[in-house]
Amino acid sequence: MKRKFSFKIKLDIFLLTLLLIISSVLLTFSGGRFIVDFKSVGFSVASGTENAVHSVSSFVTDAVSAVRELADLRSKYLALSEKLKDYELLQRSNADIRRENRELKELLGFADTITYKNIPAQITGFDPDNLYSGIIINRGTKHGVRKNMPVLAFQGSNVGLVGKIVQTGRDSSMIIPIYDYQCYVAASVQTTKHRGLVNGQGAADLPLIMQYVQKRAKDEIGIGDRILASGENNLFPKDSPIGIITGIKVHDYETYLELTVQPIIDFFRLDYVFVLDLSGAQEGTIQ
Numbered sequence: 001m002k003r004k005f006s007f008k009i010k011l012d013i014f015l016l017t018l019l020l021i022i023s024s025v026l027l028t029f030s031g032g033r034f035i036v037d038f039k040s041v042g043f044s045v046a047s048g049t050e051n052a053v054h055s056v057s058s059f060v061t062d063a064v065s066a067v068r069e070l071a072d073l074r075s076k077y078l079a080l081s082e083k084l085k086d087y088e089l090l091q092r093s094n095a096d097i098r099r100e101n102r103e104l105k106e107l108l109g110f111a112d113t114i115t116y117k118n119i120p121a122q123i124t125g126f127d128p129d130n131l132y133s134g135i136i137i138n139r140g141t142k143h144g145v146r147k148n149m150p151v152l153a154f155q156g157s158n159v160g161l162v163g164k165i166v167q168t169g170r171d172s173s174m175i176i177p178i179y180d181y182q183c184y185v186a187a188s189v190q191t192t193k194h195r196g197l198v199n200g201q202g203a204a205d206l207p208l209i210m211q212y213v214q215k216r217a218k219d220e221i222g223i224g225d226r227i228l229a230s231g232e233n234n235l236f237p238k239d240s241p242i243g244i245i246t247g248i249k250v251h252d253y254e255t256y257l258e259l260t261v262q263p264i265i266d267f268f269r270l271d272y273v274f275v276l277d278l279s280g281a282q283e284g285t286i287q
Contacts (some may be wrong), residue, residue, distance in 0.1 A: 004228060008250060019139050021048040035038060116237065119143055123270055127174060133202065135163070136176040139147040145173045150236045153265050153273045160264035161185065161229055161240045173275075177267060178242065179204050180270050187242055189213070193222045195230055196259070198242055204267040208243055210259040227261050234278055 034176040070210045119139055128132035139145050163177040176183045179200035187198045187210060196213040200206070210227060231238025247260035 004194060027113075049143075051211040098267060113170065119145060119275040119277070121141065121273050121275055122174075123273065124172065133177055133200075133204075135177055135270075136166070137173050137175060137275070138171065139275060140169045140171045140173050142170050144277065146277075150240070150276050151175050151273050152237070152276060155161045155265055155269065158264050159235060159241055161242050162265060162267075162270070164235070165275065175273070177204070178208060178278065179206065179267065185236055185242060186230045187227050188260060189217070189221055189245070190226040190228050191222075192217060192223065196256075198227065198261060207246060208261040208263060210245075210261050213257040213259060215250065215255055215257055218248065221245065221248060221257070221259070223248070227259075237276060237278065 012026075024038075069195050121137035121139040123135055124138045125136040127136060139153075143189050145165060145168055147165050147168055149165045151164060153160055153162045161178055163175045163180070163183055165174045167174040177200070178185060179197065179202070181200055181202045183200055185198045186195070188195045194217040196210045198208050198210045200208050213221070223245055227242045227245065229236040229238060229240040229242060231240075241264050243261040243263040244260050246262045249258040250258070251258065
């Protein structure tokens with residue numbers, strides 16, 4: 001019994017000593033500001049969590065607002081783009097109408113200056129698979145069109161030879177253009193009157209070729225000289241403009257010059273033409 005009491009006293013002393021040691025340590029660290037204020041920690045954690053939640057919420061709200069604003073801006077942009085397209089289309093339509101009116105006025109004015117009887121016609125298509133590089137027009141026999149009638153055009157401020165009629169129907173006809181390799185036009189150099197024969201190379205983007213020009217004309221002919229129809233055999237109106245000389249070739253084995261000629265008419269922009277009736281007419285004027 002005495003032994004148990006002694007053990008209990010020792011245990012109490014040990015616990016008291018341990019408590020004193022722990023208290024000393026805590027007091028020591030308290031002086032070094034190590035004591036943790038759990039209320040403050042709890043408040044700080046709670047406050048930090050609240051701030052984080054508030055920040056995330058604000059970010060999400062701002063992001064949603066930005067997406068909505070972006071969608072509104074996109075809708076407004078698309079609506080404005082459609083209005084702009086309509087406006088541009090209207091502007092182009094007005095410009096096209098003004099251009100067509102101007103061209104028609106010029107064509108009517110040109111028709112009045114031709115002393116030959118003429119039949120205005122519009123190009124409706126092309127027939128590259130035919131025997132000729134055919135150009136189709138909307139005038140035929142019922143309008144007075146016949147085979148071999150010459151065809152001219154007024155383009156910008158220039159008058160130029162287009163070709164001649166090779167096929168006719170009741171309401172349409174086909175022109176063989178001067179750039180076709182089977183179309184030959186008796187021609188002359190405007191400045192020197194030297195004569196030759198002009199024909200095409202089969203394509204509208206290739207120059208015409210004028211052959212059989214006498215070699216002695218080499219020093220008299222120059223780049224930029226105009227080539228006109230000479231009017232022989234009354235196939236094409238005399239002095240009808242054909243093109244401009246762009247090259248002069250001299251072949252040693254030939255007795256003639258070869259001239260390259262750029263057509264006055266731009267066949268890629270050709271819309272309207274005039275079919276001329278030379279039958280029974282006195283020599284008329286084109287220019």
